Amino acid sequence: MKHKIKFKWIFMAILVVTAILVMHHKYNKDNESLPDDLIGRWITSSPRYNGRFLELSQIAVIFGVGEDNIDVNFISSVEKRIEADVILYTIKYRNQNETEGSIVFYWYPSDNVIRLKNQRQMIWKKSRDKC
Numbered sequence: 001m002k003h004k005i006k007f008k009w010i011f012m013a014i015l016v017v018t019a020i021l022v023m024h025h026k027y028n029k030d031n032e033s034l035p036d037d038l039i040g041r042w043i044t045s046s047p048r049y050n051g052r053f054l055e056l057s058q059i060a061v062i063f064g065v066g067e068d069n070i071d072v073n074f075i076s077s078v079e080k081r082i083e084a085d086v087i088l089y090t091i092k093y094r095n096q097n098e099t100e101g102s103i104v105f106y107w108y109p110s111d112n113v114i115r116l117k118n119q120r121q122m123i124w125k126k127s128r129d130k131c
Helices: 002-027
Strands: 040-044 052-056 060-065 070-083 086-094 100-108 113-116 124-126
Touching: 060 086, 070 100
Parallel strands: none
Antiparallel strands: 040 052, 040 124, 052 060, 060 070, 070 086, 086 100, 100 113, 113 124
16 A cells, blocks of 8 residues: 555656646746856855855756755746856746746856856855755
């Protein structure tokens, strides 16, 4: 009996993830996609953000907010604006409760660093560790 219940939950989880991916693809056709160089985990050396990270993928923005805590948000749109030698990205997202949010950052492709628009003095570098 326990195996049937466990299988049911695994099946439901797979079904939910598939539905999310289908809906994401359906509604994101006309949006920009993130370049491969932006995909991955980003960290900063700022003591204020010790143990924290920002992870980008084509479908999600994940904030690592300390001791084994993550905040997963599904991307609803990506906008890109080129400004001289930097690119301004605005990523809008929704969390599991459908609460909307956004992250806006400058990507410096020549140095492969990002700076949040509201904290331009802080440099985020791509982590060499596997996500």
